[in-house]
Amino acid sequence: MNLIKGDDNLKTDVKAALNGIEVHTNEPLSHYTFTKTGGKADLIAFPTDTAQVRTLVNYAHQEQLPLTVLGNASNLIVRDGGIRGLVLILTQMNTITVHPEQNQVVAAAGARIIDAAETAYHAALSGLEFAAGIPGSIGGAVFMNAGAYGGEIKDVVTSITVMTRDGEIHTISGDGLDFGYRHSVVQEDNGVVLEATFSLTPDDPVAIRARMDDFNGRRAARQPLEYPSCGSVFKRPKGHYTGQLIQEAGLQGRMVGGAQVSTKHAGFIVNVDHATGSDYVNLIHLIQKTIWERFQIHLECEVRIIGEE
Secondary structure, eight states, X not given: OOOTTOOHHHHHHHHHHTXXXXXXXXXXXXXXXXXXXXXXXXXXXXXXXXXXXXXXXXHHHHHTOOEXXXXXXOSXXXXXXXXXXXXXXOTTOOOEEEEGGGTEEEEETTSBHHHHHHHHHHTTEESOGGGTTOOSBHHHXXXXXXXXXXXXXXXXXXXXXXXXXXXXXXXEEGGGGOOBTTBOXXXXXXXEEEEEEEEOEXXXXXHHHHHHHHHHHHHHHHSOTTSOEEEEOBOOOTTSOHHHHHHHTTOTTOEETTEEEOSSOTTEEEESSSOOHHHHHHHHHHHHHHHHHHHOOOOOBOSXXXXXX
């Protein structure tokens, strides 16, 4: 199925096939990514519940369309050629429920992890303070095993609900989550995360808020929050700090097109002047090449780079 032209009749046919689910055709993903970059997607759909996700997954399977799942697209670079097939953006699936008797918070995949942290605070539950300033979604945080300030998703998530590409729903818990450094089982099995269960610890709300405020204060002081970015670009190499390596290599402030190595934190690349996905990718490659030549250290991307050239 060729959806690149975004034909109006095709759009109507797709909407009919998907029972009225919100669908956009031939739309730039730069409207949704934190970097404000990215080419067009053939189809973007915005499911509001599990039934709609199953409809979309089945539709992609029946039509033999590639299927890409996004949340807040905060730790992501989409190339300028965009994404073929069907893109699911789950941000409308954003319910968060507290189960006080179990000291648990259950959050849908599209909810912001910031909101989950706030919900936990209001319920006097500790454990998500580290996530108080992470801009990603629950699904993305699980996918990447997001972490900050000594905390990680693996420390607090006890189970996730996923839908397979065949439309089946499974719960995964314990060792089956296969959490590692910026890794989870979802990266291997390509399941669609539907929700996650956080097991937390009762604590004084004043103490919880103090920790959240401390982390957010440190984040604001050290990170370039005033510009669009994809967050921390590289995984930390063992025994080294990425930002320090980039500074020592003389790359802080270096630009490719409109993308710049942040002058505030060299581990970030910011969009300072209408950057493109190619600007980001080319600057990443320049950094990796320079660090290897200077220190014989390979910087591995933490940010996901997807889509076509």
